[in-house]
Each structure stands twice: as C-alpha cells, then as structure tokens.
Amino acid sequence: MQNIDKIIDKWNADPDYVIEMMQDIQDELRHTPREALEQITKRTKVPLARLYHIATFYKSFSLTPQGIHKIQVCTGTACHVKGAPNILDAFARELEIKIGETTEDGKYTLDEVRCLGCCSLAPVVMINDDVYGNLTTKKIKSLLEKYK
Ligand code: FES
Incomplete structure (x- = not known):
C-alpha cells in the first residue's frame, strides 16, 4: 500500500490524473488491484465505479496480475488468413495456458x-515491445527461449 500512496502522492492526489496514477500502478505491480483503486478513490474522491470503468475500458489495464512477458498474437484478417489460429494454439500449448491467462510462474501472459499494423509481415506476434513477423509454429519454441 505504501507504493500505491507514493504513486498517488507523485500526482498530488489530483483527480485529473487518476489515469496516470493507474498507469504507474499497472507498471509497478503488473496489474491494477482493487485495493489500489479503492485507495485512489479514498485519496482523490473519484468514484470507484469510474475507476473500474477506466480499468476495464482500456486494454492497457488489468485487474489480475499479468506476466513479465506479454505475448500478443495478432488475429486480424491478414494474420488469420496466414495461420494466426495455429500460432495462437501453439503458444497456448507450449505455455499450457489459454488466451487471457498467465503462466503459474508469472512469466508469460497470452x-x-x-x-x-504490420499486416505485410503476417502472421505477426508482439512480445513486450518486440514484433515478430512471418511466424511459423516451428519458430515458437525458440522465440520463447529468448524470454526465459
Ligand atoms: S492483421 Fe495482423 S498485423 Fe494486421
């Protein structure tokens, strides 16, 4: 809770900066837990329902802990046509998790x-800030090795 208060202090508990506070908390804890939202409400007087709306509207926030490495498999049209469903299945099998889940060791979220936005490289996967194109299911194991 001390870390959360420090973050709220950094923004002077100003209600105009609740999103920034939530982003800092998300970065620090890899999720935005209920206790943090309650503390922001307590300190800024911004209603808890509004904070939940923000936390569930923006994909950058998560109410549950996220993995250290965030794997995003593109399933847009171009990637779908080039085999994205197989790529997604291969990651799920390799990590033994389903879409939206985090591995037990907290390392990966799928x-x-x-x-x-780089359809010419389809199928595409983004791991943290790194983009990998022209993926095949055979490359997935070695790709994950980079993030061990
Ligand atoms: S559809 Fe996958 S990058 Fe555009």
Whole structure:
C-alpha cells in the first residue's frame, strides 16, 4: 500500500490524473488491484465505479496480475488468413495456458489482438515491445527461449 500512496502522492492526489496514477500502478505491480483503486478513490474522491470503468475500458489495464512477458498474437484478417489460429494454439500449448491467462510462474501472459499494423509481415506476434513477423509454429519454441 505504501507504493500505491507514493504513486498517488507523485500526482498530488489530483483527480485529473487518476489515469496516470493507474498507469504507474499497472507498471509497478503488473496489474491494477482493487485495493489500489479503492485507495485512489479514498485519496482523490473519484468514484470507484469510474475507476473500474477506466480499468476495464482500456486494454492497457488489468485487474489480475499479468506476466513479465506479454505475448500478443495478432488475429486480424491478414494474420488469420496466414495461420494466426495455429500460432495462437501453439503458444497456448507450449505455455499450457489459454488466451487471457498467465503462466503459474508469472512469466508469460497470452493474449490476442486484432491488428498490429504490420499486416505485410503476417502472421505477426508482439512480445513486450518486440514484433515478430512471418511466424511459423516451428519458430515458437525458440522465440520463447529468448524470454526465459
Ligand atoms: S492483421 Fe495482423 S498485423 Fe494486421
């Protein structure tokens, strides 16, 4: 809770900066827990319902802990046509999790995304801030090795 208060202090508990506070908390804790939202409400007087609306509207926030490495498999049209469903299945099998889940060791979270904006490289996967194109299911194991 001390870290959360420090973050709220950084923004002077100003209600105009609740999104910034939530972003800092998300970065620090890899999620935005209920206790943090309650503390922001307590300190800024911004209603808890509004904070939940923000936390569930923006994809950058998560109410549950996220993995250290966020894997986003593009399932937009171009990637879908080039085999994205197989790529997604291969990641799920390799990590033994479903879409939206995080591995037990907290290392990886698997998600799908609609278009990463580089369709000519389809099928595309983004891991943290790194983009990988022309993927095949055979490359996935070695790709994950980079993030161990
Ligand atoms: S559809 Fe996958 S990058 Fe655009």
